[in-house]
Amino acid sequence: MRKGIRERSRVKSREFARVAEQKEIAPGIYRLWLETEKIAGEAKPGQFLSLYSKDDSRMLPRPISICETDREKGRLAVVYRVAGQGTREFSRLQAGDTLEILGPLGNGFPIKKKKAFLIGGGIGIPPMVELAKELHGKAEVQIIAGYRDALFLTEELEKRGTLYIATEDGSAGTKGTVMDAIREHSLTAELIYACGPRPMLKAVQTYAKEHGVECYLSMEERMACGIGACLACVCQSTEVDGHTHVKNKRVCKDGPVFLSTEVEL
Amino acid sequence: MSNTKVTLAGVELKNPVMTASGTFGSGAEYGEFYDLGELGAVVTKGVANVPWPGNPTPRIAETRGGMLNAIGLQNPGIDVFLKRDLPFLKQYDTKVIVNVCGKTTEDYCQVVERLSGEAVDLLEINVSCPNVKEGGIAFGQDPRALEAITREVKRYARQPVIMKLSPNVTDITEMARAAEAGGADVLSLINTITGMKIDIHRRTFAIANRTGGMSGPAVKPVAVRMVWETAQAVKLPIIGMGGICTGEDAVEFLLAGATAVSVGTANFANPYAARDVAEGIRKYMEQYQVENVQELIGGVRKAIEFER
Numbered sequence: 001m002r003k004g005i006r007e008r009s010r011v012k013s014r015e016f017a018r019v020a021e022q023k024e025i026a027p028g029i030y031r032l033w034l035e036t037e038k039i040a041g042e043a044k045p046g047q048f049l050s051l052y053s054k055d056d057s058r059m060l061p062r063p064i065s066i067c068e069t070d071r072e073k074g075r076l077a078v079v080y081r082v083a084g085q086g087t088r089e090f091s092r093l094q095a096g097d098t099l100e101i102l103g104p105l106g107n108g109f110p111i112k113k114k115k116a117f118l119i120g121g122g123i124g125i126p127p128m129v130e131l132a133k134e135l136h137g138k139a140e141v142q143i144i145a146g147y148r149d150a151l152f153l154t155e156e157l158e159k160r161g162t163l164y165i166a167t168e169d170g171s172a173g174t175k176g177t178v179m180d181a182i183r184e185h186s187l188t189a190e191l192i193y194a195c196g197p198r199p200m201l202k203a204v205q206t207y208a209k210e211h212g213v214e215c216y217l218s219m220e221e222r223m224a225c226g227i228g229a230c231l232a233c234v235c236q237s238t239e240v241d242g243h244t245h246v247k248n249k250r251v252c253k254d255g256p257v258f259l260s261t262e263v264e265l
Numbered sequence: 266m267s268n269t270k271v272t273l274a275g276v277e278l279k280n281p282v283m284t285a286s287g288t289f290g291s292g293a294e295y296g297e298f299y300d301l302g303e304l305g306a307v308v309t310k311g312v313a314n315v316p317w318p319g320n321p322t323p324r325i326a327e328t329r330g331g332m333l334n335a336i337g338l339q340n341p342g343i344d345v346f347l348k349r350d351l352p353f354l355k356q357y358d359t360k361v362i363v364n365v366c367g368k369t370t371e372d373y374c375q376v377v378e379r380l381s382g383e384a385v386d387l388l389e390i391n392v393s394c395p396n397v398k399e400g401g402i403a404f405g406q407d408p409r410a411l412e413a414i415t416r417e418v419k420r421y422a423r424q425p426v427i428m429k430l431s432p433n434v435t436d437i438t439e440m441a442r443a444a445e446a447g448g449a450d451v452l453s454l455i456n457t458i459t460g461m462k463i464d465i466h467r468r469t470f471a472i473a474n475r476t477g478g479m480s481g482p483a484v485k486p487v488a489v490r491m492v493w494e495t496a497q498a499v500k501l502p503i504i505g506m507g508g509i510c511t512g513e514d515a516v517e518f519l520l521a522g523a524t525a526v527s528v529g530t531a532n533f534a535n536p537y538a539a540r541d542v543a544e545g546i547r548k549y550m551e552q553y554q555v556e557n558v559q560e561l562i563g564g565v566r567k568a569i570e571f572e573r
Contacts, residue, residue: 012297221323231290233322246317248318
């Protein structure tokens with residue numbers, strides 16, 4: 001019984017999604033297509049899902065970013081690296097299995113019609129697929145993807161923009177980092193979107209500051225609730241945050257995407 | 266229709282289920298999933314006199330059947346709580362229990378005094394957080410310090426006072442008696458058990474604070490035991506918690522002597538967990554034809570006496 005309270009918009013849903021397809025697209029990296037009732041229709045680029053283990057001994061959901069959505073078919077894909085027992089369990093799911101998910105979570109990337117860099121590093125590359133899809137035809141899309149060695153999602157990215165690759169071992173594209181690739185090709189942009197490991201985000205943040213470019217970084221931190229209640233996944237903010245009233249922002253709720261000038265790395 | 270009402274220090278709850286402090290914020294995030302009026306009470310995250318930034322990250326780590334946390338009582342402070350969070354909670358037909366934290370006795374009393382004129386049903390005093398350097402557990406591991414702070418808080422409190430006990434003690438009953446002697450109205454237990462996890466790949470501590478508070482189903486047997494021991498030792502009503510995920514788990518605590526129960530870590534595994542636990546208790550009562558939940562409270566004791 002609620003005392004005359006406003007009905008909140010419930011964009012987040014918990015669903016028992018059906019696995020449509022799963023494939024190992026690079027060693028230890030899997031793409032899982034899920035059929036959802038609502039989530040695929042609601043999700044925006046840069047948002048993520050909480051994936052729940054079927055094993056009761058693993059209490060916490062695994063936050064995984066959405067790689068791609070297919071609204072017509074009501075499907076979405078997540079691409080993840082097997083990093084422990086939880087993701088190992090997910091990697092064994094087959095078509096027809098069900099998976100408990102919560103989403104879409106977080107804010108996602110703002111869509112702006114500007115000449116853009118979409119910078120992804122490692123397992124930070126997947127969200128760039130849906131972002132590139134969204135920006136394709138609206139803005140000049142330059143995707144810079146940094147891999148350790150094995151490439152993945154290159155076809156999906158090439159369809160939606162100009163793809164520049166960097167590999168640590170030099171096996172493809174520029175040998176080195178995404179920043180090395182930007183320099184090698186003398187690329188410029190009016191807007192930057194980035195997702196990847198912290199050292200990469202830091203380099204992107206510095207680049208954006210030096211060049212005076214508007215820049216959005218997708219942050220990562222270990223999470224428990226995934227919805228903004230537990231305050232586990234905070235990142236440091238440059239100013240006192242409006243919700244927490246300290247120099248902290250919740251990655252799961254206020255992020256994961258932040259303006260590069262509002263967070264400390 | 267079975268009666269699920271319970272009373273804590275004169276405050277009637279529609280059912281015995283509440284949320285464990287720190288796992289539920291001030292309810293806003295979970296209010297997007299279900300009507301908080303389905304709960305007996307909402308217990309807020311710890312509120313201090315001023316905003317606290319909390320600990321460095323990583324703040325949590327999963328463990329088998331549970332987790333470790335060292336959030337460090339990050340909170341926006343009493344001013345924001347009164348302006349933003351309390352009005353939100355008052356929209357719901359549920360009782361509001363404010364968890365109070367501080368570094369010094371004065372800090373606690375200041376918050377308690379600020380809450381004295383507010384529409385808050387009970388206060389829960391956090392003298393058991395293992396993750397802060399000052400305050401918290403420092404008061405909860407020494408019976409004399411616990412009795413003293415209880416007495417001091419009671420001088421300022423206009424609402425009944427719950428003292429939340431730490432399991433990180435040799436004898437929980439000694440602490441329970443100290444709180445009772447200091448004038449506590451209700452006891453809640455257990456807070457988290459201090460633990461540690463080491464990341465063997467990086468050869469570092471899994472959480473930045475090195476140690477963290479362990480919670481989740483893995484700690485439940487410890488919690489049930491401590492609730493039972495405490496119920497034998499004091500006359501105060503007890504709010505039992507520690508790893509409750511289902512109605513069955515909750516009934517175990519009621520039988521051990523708890524008047525009410527809190528759902529904590531389970532909220533992370535299932536955002537509907539607290540509501541599901543309340544529903545699970547009703548199902549248990551139907552199944553065993555229990556007309557009044559009161560029949561369950563401390564029920565295990567009566568059974569042992571009957572066998573004799």
